[in-house]
Amino acid sequence: MKLQDVDVAVIGAGPAGMAAAIKAREAGAEKVILMERAEELGGLLHQCVHNGFGLLYFNEDLSGPEYGHRFIEKVMDTGVTPLLETMVVRLGQDRQIGAVNTREGFITFRPKSIVLAMGCRERSRGALNIPGTRPAGVLTAGTAQRFVNVEGFVPGKKIVILGSGDIGMIMARRLTLEGAQVEAVVEILPYIGGLIRNEVQCLHDFEIPLFLEHTVTRIHGEQRLEAVTIARVDGQRNPVAGTQRVIACDSLLLSVGLIPENELSLMAGIQLDPVTGGALVDETRQTTVPGVFAGGNVLHVHDLVDNVSWESELAGESAARFAAAGKPEARGEIKVKAGRNIRYVVPQTISGRKDTTLYMRVSEPEETVRIKVGNITTKGMRAVKPSEMLKIELSADKLEKLKEGTQEIIVDCEKRGGK
Amino acid sequence: MSQVETEVLIIGGGIGGAAIARELSKYKVDATLVEKGVDVGQGITKYSSTIMCQGANVLEFRSEYHNSRLVWAGMSLMEPLCRELDVPFKRIGSLELVKDQAGMRHPEKMMRRFSNWHGKYLPADIEPLQFIDRETLRRWEPNVDKKYIGAVNDPNIAVNDPVRLTIALADNARKNGIKILLETEVLDISAGTDEFKVQTNNGSITCRYIINAAGEYVGKIAQMADADDFVLYPVKSYQAVLDKKVGGLINRMVLATGSGMVTPTIHGNLFFGISPGSQRLGKAHDHSTDKKLADAALRHAQELVPAISARDIINAFVGFIVFRNFEIGWHECTVGVSRWVPRFINASIGFPGICAAPAVAKEMIEILTQQGLRLEENSQFNPYQKAMPDFSDLSDEEKKKLIAQDPRYGHVVCRCETVTEGEIVEAIKRGARTLDGIKFRCRPGMGRCQGGFCGPRITKILARELGIPEEEVTKKGGESRNLLYKSKELLEAQQ
Incomplete structure (x- = not known):
């Protein structure tokens, strides 16, 4: 494949990158490359030999390698081009990628869109x-x-x-x-x-x-x-x-603790959220640099790989759409802010016009609470803990409750019940 | 047990011993350097700050001290030395910050001394100092705390990597004929009338001259030969290295009386430390960090540059400054023949030792000559050598060329510092035997993840290149193996 014609380049082939690349192909992007510094696809899943993977995504209890294998097969089946043992060492503000490997040496190219899926590192x-x-x-x-x-x-x-x-x-x-x-x-x-x-x-x-x-x-x-x-x-x-x-x-x-690996994002001039350590994104997972999307642990640290896969699919799909259109869709401008006992919410901005899932974590453990998303929706919870990520789905019809000109939505974790 | 005979024995492979060995290699002499560690530069040299060349702070030094003269002489010697050995050297300059009018007295004194001493004690090529006002300070260093009303600008201060310089000095000395014996620890010395008998863990060495450059162990070695005509006081210093992402917070070293210093390093990190001015005595040889010192150092650094955060620290360590006259608040080096044992030369460089090292080495030639050693020039001496490639520093074209020559340069092993397999293999070729040995030659594991990612990969490469099992790979020699057991070994032992 000529690198000059790449539609979507995905950086990192762990669970996030694989899901994003597959979805980008499925969403119509013709040339999708999956760049990985290791010698094989799958990222850290290979070393996670314990079970507990895929309970949500596949409704099965899989080991890390098993979960990874399903995606590796799909990467091959959907015609994604893996570029293994290739390290991206540079990312420009104009989406110019610089990478090295032992075969082609030092390569530079500019794909139509990019998905960041570099994961995270340990403190x-x-x-x-x-x-x-x-x-x-x-x-x-x-x-x-x-x-x-x-x-x-x-x-x-x-x-x-x-x-x-x-x-x-x-x-x-x-x-x-x-x-x-x-x-x-x-x-x-x-x-x-x-x-x-x-x-x-x-x-x-x-x-x-x-x-x-x-x-x-x-x-x-x-x-x-x-x-x-x-x-x-x-x-x-x-x-x-x-x-x-x-x-x-x-x-x-x-x-x-884990720290999202955002050195390339910083090189590209992408703005980061000081709380998550990942990029500021809207509901399409587009970062502050047009045409650059992010998903998985590079965006915020997840506790379940299933959510990494889903979120990255969203980023992959958006990247395919961007590559086809060649210009950004109207970026979501409504700020979603963390309120009482909420540490962060991703995405940080939404358009308010389409179905969106908010991912969030609380700051402190609490019992008998209600998660309140502005005046749009509430969800009762028996107990919340910082270690367990919460998901609140906002359907487009619920979002219709938003008043014209709303600039921000505050998400609170409120105490429930009088007694 | 082996038997070695040599004319001159240098004990210690730190910056001092390595500089002396390299200086001696300019002459036809049978000389041997012994180092107890697995690599050179791994004692107090490793724990020293990154300042290679001093500037205005040497004006604090009293002119009558031997140490002052060595440091001043070293100021002119360091840059050409680094150039010969292809070791990076960067004059970043420093700013001594002034808080208020009362604080002006000290810089004024420094500036006066500078004009009086320039060309007299200080080398003629040293750049003059200059006072900069509040506005210039803001413009030059916007991240320095706003409370400072100005600063003394000293363009002379330079940074480098002291361990790399030590490695380069030792490599160059070896190429020019000096024998270097690693993992050779001196256990005992007996002084005869004409020669010394030195017992090591690797056999005995007979020699006529001993240069004791054992760094923090200089007293212990001198005692073995009853040549300890000095008392040293170790003073603990604390230093921390910060992530490269905050490396650009300041452009120059900044310091203030009573506070520590903060400086960019040659590799683009930020570095802060408590200066010896804080004078905390430590237990000798205890390189452990402690919370009190760490907290104090951080507070001092934040005084200077408020944006410094504990979150960005990637490594911290403790060094020693060996003071000789601690009780009078001043320090002197111990460079010279022992008053009690002829031909036994102590070479305990003072503070700042890195800067003084090239001058100590030159002086050693004079001392040896006075002690009767005949030194003839080595016409074969080659002062030059080439540093190993630094992939991350190359232009795109150079990167392409290097990978085309050797594809291993296209395999990035350390992601934080962008270090390739080609560099790691080259470091091993040049003598690295441990994970630290590789780290100090080409930096894998020195970045923000501290080897979390590349550790297992480098272990593999090292084992492969040395032809040893992976579980025999060590961090720093001796008992510092990283992997104690093979898979299932513990289970089998239980059965």
């Missing part, structure tokens, strides 16, 4: 600034997951996990099954960072000690990790004197 030790020495044996949970599930190594046999994100809890179970001893999962907040089902199936079922409102205050060991000090924290998340205890361990896994 590292540096970002946490954990005091102590700098030995081997401190790694992120995702890196450990790759070593164990793809490369065939176990980092150590006495493990402490800082943070209770999903990958951390899943690795607690995985390493236990590999014969390692998980001494503790340490979480600074009063509640876990991941899904309830992972707390139950990965920690409780394997009797792994969970320390809520605790953190690692020191790393010990010169060459290889020898121990960590943990301590209880107060309401301001500061360690409480006298509560320190030293846990001997050879590995510390960090599962302390």
Whole structure:
């Protein structure tokens, strides 16, 4: 394929990129290329050998590789052109892509539209600034997951996990099954960072000690990790004197948050949402740069891959439409703002004229609440938690309630019931 | 156990030892450098700030100190040295910020000293200082805190990568005939009348001259030979590296009396640290960071540049500044023959050691000559060498050319710093044996994800190139293996 004729270029071939590329083809884009730096399609799904994928999308309980495989087949069937082992190193404001690989060398081209699907990365030790020495044996949970599930190594046999994100809890179970001893999962907040089902199936079922409102205050060991000090924290998340205890361990896994990978987006001059770390988008998932769309974890960190696929399909479809029309549709201008106990809402703007799903997260766990989207709709919820993303569907007829000239809609999480 | 005989033994492969080795390689001499680590530049050199060349801050130095003279001499030597060795060197300049009228006294004194000392103590090629007013400061550095009323502009300050320079010095010394023995730790020294017998973990070394450039262990090595006619006080410093995305917040190094400093690095990151002015004594050899120091450093940095956020820190570490006369608030280097043991030369460079290193090396030649070593010029000496390719720094055309020559340069392994397999293989060819060895030569894992993505891939490449199993790959040699077990190994052990 001549790169000069590309309609839609998708950057990243994880679950988001694959879904976007497939949908772009299905929506009529002729030449769709799927650019991936790794040697195969599928992204991180390959290392997620646990189950729980596809419960919503396929109505089946699949492993990560199984879920990925279904999309890989569809990528092939729909005639998407994968461009593997190709790293995009530059993205211009005019949609000019610069990439390198071992076959063509350094390539530049300008597709009609682009979908950003670069996913996210894990926060590292540096970002946490954990005091102590700098030995081997401190790694992120995702890196450990790759070593164990793809490369065939176990980092150590006495493990402490800082943070209770999903990958951390899943690795607690995985390493236990590999014969390692998980001494503790340490979480600074009063509640876990991941899904309830992972707390139950990965920690409780394997009797792994969970320390809520605790953190690692020191790393010990010169060459290889020898121990960590943990301590209880107060309401301001500061360690409480006298509560320190030293846990001997050879590995510390960090599962302390994911950051959307938006270095290319910044290069292209795309505006980011300081809360999500992803691009500001309208309901078509178009960023602030015309013709550049985004979906999946590069936009905001999801907890379920099913939602990543759906959201990215939307971005892929919009990119195909843009490539065909050659000009942007009227951009949604109504701002959707996070109100009471809402941390963020994606998309950040809507047109108010078509069916839209709002994705959001709350700031704090709360029970018996109602999510209120301006005067358009409300949805009662028994309990909400920051770790579980909420979805509110706004149909076009509900949106008709919007008054002419509405400039913003505020989404609140309100307490329900008088008692 | 091996037996090595050498005329001159240099102990320590930091910036000091490497600079001395390279200087000695200009002469026909049988010299050996021993380093206990798996690589050079991994002691206090690694923990030093990125400032390579000093400027106005040397005006604080007292002219009667030996250290001052070495630092001043080093100011002129550093740039040509970097050019010979193809190590980047960038004069970014610095601004010493002034908060109020009372704060003007110090810069005024500096400017006076500058005119008095220029051409006398200070090299003639040093650029003059100049005071800039509030408006110019705003225009030059819009992200510097608005409270400052002006600054002393010093165009002389330069940044570089001290570890890269150390590696380049050692490589060049080796090419010009100096033997370098890594993972060789000195355990004991006995001084005979004519020669020293040095016990190491790798056998014994007989030598006539010893240059003790063991960095933070200089006292320990001197003690072994009863040559410790000095007392050193380690002072802890804290430094943090920030994401490249905030690397452009400032263009020059900025500092203020009583605060730390913030500077762009040669690689485009931002870097801040508490200057030794804060004078916190630490326990020797304890390179652990602590929260109090980290918080204080961040507060100081935010005083200067309020937009600095803890969120953008990607790495932090602790260095040592070795003070000799801590009790009088001043520091001196220890460069010279021990008063008690002839031919045993201590080379503990003072602060700032990086800048002084080339001058210490030159002085070492004089000291050795005075001690009776006959040095004849090495006519074969080649001062030049070429740095390995830096893919991310090349133009599009150069990138194309390089990939056409070697397709491995088209395989990006580290996404944050855009480092290719070609560079990693070249780094291994040039002597990298560990993950850190690769990191300090071509930067994979130095970016915002700190090796989360490229770690497993580099482990694989390193194992392949060295012909060792992946679980034997270490972070920094010794017991620092990254992967302790193979899959199922723990389960089999339990059965």
